[in-house]
Amino acid sequence: MIGAYCSLYKSCKRCGQSKYYRQFPPRGGRKASGSSRKNICRKCERKKPAAPAPQAPTVPRAAKLLRQDRQGMIRMKGKSNNGRPWMQEIEWSLAVLLVEEQAAVVVTPYMIRRLYSNDDFRSMIMTRDHYTCRYCGGYGDTIDHIVPKSKGGHTTPVNCVCSCYACNQSKADQDAAGFMEKQRSPV
Numbered sequence: 001m002i003g004a005y006c007s008l009y010k011s012c013k014r015c016g017q018s019k020y021y022r023q024f025p026p027r028g029g030r031k032a033s034g035s036s037r038k039n040i041c042r043k044c045e046r047k048k049p050a051a052p053a054p055q056a057p058t059v060p061r062a063a064k065l066l067r068q069d070r071q072g073m074i075r076m077k078g079k080s081n082n083g084r085p086w087m088q089e090i091e092w093s094l095a096v097l098l099v100e101e102q103a104a105v106v107v108t109p110y111m112i113r114r115l116y117s118n119d120d121f122r123s124m125i126m127t128r129d130h131y132t133c134r135y136c137g138g139y140g141d142t143i144d145h146i147v148p149k150s151k152g153g154h155t156t157p158v159n160c161v162c163s164c165y166a167c168n169q170s171k172a173d174q175d176a177a178g179f180m181e182k183q184r185s186p187v
Helices: 002-008 042-046 061-065 092-100 118-128 165-171 176-184
Strands: 009-011 018-020 073-079 085-091 104-108 111-114 142-145 160-163
Touching: 061 092, 073 092, 085 092, 092 104, 092 111, 118 142, 118 160, 142 165, 160 165, 165 176
Parallel strands: 073 111
Antiparallel strands: 009 018, 073 085, 104 111, 142 160
C-alpha cells in the first residue's frame, strides 16, 4: 500500500507540498511519456515567479528637475567678480551638466544659479588641490581643464585642476591622459 501511495502523490519543487499527481500538469513534447508530469503544481505554475523589473535608463536627477522653455533653453544667473548680478540663457543639456558636476544649483525648473564667480572658483580649485600641479607636482598657480574647452570641456569642479604655468602652456589643447603619456615617455 505504501508503494501505491508514493506513486499517486508528488512533491512540488516550488511550494514543497506533497500533492495528488493529477494536480501537476502533464509534460508536453514528443519525448514525454503519457504518464509523466511536471515538477511544479498547477497552483504554483499560475503564480509565475516575479521577473525582475526592466531597468529604465538612468536619467540624471537634474534632468528630472529642469524644464526647457519653448526654445529649449534654461536661464542661468550668477554674480560677477565685483558682485554685480548677471543672467544669460544656456542650452538645457549644458544646464544639466553644470548641475550634475556641482557648478550650479537648480533654483526653479526654468532657472539655475552658478555657484561661484570666476575668482571664487579659481581659489576653490587651488585650495582643493593644495596649490600643487597635477602634472609635475610643483607649485600650481593656474587652473587647467582636463578636457579642454576646445574639445567640449566645461569649467566645472570635476573638469578643472590646479596646474603650474609651464605644464598648462605645454599641455595646450591636449586631453590630460595624452599629455601625461607624453610626459612619461622619454623623447
